[in-house]
Ligand SMILES: NC(=O)C1=CN([C@@H]2O[C@H](COP(=O)(O)OP(=O)(O)OC[C@H]3O[C@@H](n4cnc5c(N)ncnc54)[C@H](OP(=O)(O)O)[C@@H]3O)[C@@H](O)[C@H]2O)C=CC1
């Protein structure tokens with residue numbers, strides 16, 4: 001009963017009515033003004049709601065291709081300024097009041113609009129996956145560095161205590177070196193329609209791009225390394241466009257941390273269209289990281305949305321099974337947060353810390369983002385589907 005009440009309280013504060021004054025003390029400077037490119041579905045949970053409890057953030061402007069859509073979105077979320085029409089996105093970037101751009105456009109437009117935002121002198125919080133290709137990712141980070149601007153790929157799950165606790169257990173050596181690992185993000189059929197951006201190859205669609213980027217990132221994070229090989233990969237092709245995968249599974253090898261040991265065998269699964277069991281029983285989402293080590297196993301259920309509910313189950317060989325929760329960081333860790341902070345709220349805290357010249361509690365750096373794209377492309381290559389189209393956009397030479 002207590003855990004159900006806890007869940008309701010956490011979800012209420014996380015998604016419906018966040019307390020407005022935690023996390024930051026009195027402000028020396030005016031809050032950072034964010035502008036959102038596109039009235040995207042993810043913008044409210046990933047930025048607008050988290051910003052309500054961050055005193056150093058104002059969601060100042062939004063742009064949408066349709067001005068009425070922009071206006072409605074602005075009204076609904078109490079956003080001061082809106083831009084729309086053909087020039088709306090660029091007008092938002094050119095607004096001198098805007099300090100930071102949030103880019104939740106379709107994956108195939110991440111590159112063009114991040115480059116334009118950087119050219120306009122704005123920092124960028126960029127949705128995952130960072131681009132369509134690793135080359136795009138490299139170019140975006142090169143340009144951000146040249147301009148002295150902050151660019152972060154929004155791999156929000158990394159900022160939550162739950163996945164960091166799982167990594168701490170692995171790194172502690174309690175269970176010995178990793179031998180096998182798997183990570184999956186699969187959710188039931190019915191959430192994604194034919195007109196969804198995820199089903200459109202030209203703008204970077206596909207399950208491996210969309211939900212597959214998480215388990216790949218998670219495998220790389222937990223092993224503290226990059227794969228050495230894709231042993232096999234297979235995709236379920238979308239009947240209406242065979243270049244789109246609705247699900248992909250891949251077997252990978254990672255280097256072992258133990259000297260003279262076999263490589264780590266890794267399995268990745270992503271699926272945004274899992275059919276109901278027997279055609280009618282809906283499936284529970286599979287959002288799990290499982291690790292087999294030399295002296296036991298550990299598993300984290302729900303590494304992507306842990307604030308709702310998660311559990312870390314540790315099974316040391318010959319020892320007692322224990323279940324841990326990590327809704328906050330341990331006392332004394334020096335890391336901020338409340339039980340109800342979503343992954344996005346933790347991410348926003350770190351992003352603002354970086355912008356303000358403070359040390360963020362963790363970070364997803366250019367190597368991390370670039371390697372994730374490198375291996376997304378390699379997996380697509382093995383499935384036979386190939387990379388998504390690289391953007392032809394070029395920044396003006398003057399930049
Ligand atoms: N971090 C996370 O947890 C999540 C991240 N994402 C990522 O965020 C991004 C957006 O996803 P989501 O919010 O679900 O998608 P939506 O389709 O809701 O939003 C995409 C936005 O892109 C704009 N857009 C511009 N050009 C096009 C075009 N040619 N076709 C379609 N849309 C266009 C639209 O803006 P306009 O209003 O101008 O029409 C639209 O609002 C993706 O990169 C996705 O991977 C998605 C979900 C969760």
Ligand SMILES: O=C1OC[C@@H](O)[C@H](O)[C@H]1O
Nearest residue numbers: 128185198210211272304
């Ligand atoms: O968190 C997520 O889960 C569902 C996906 O479709 C989405 O793009 C992803 O970011």
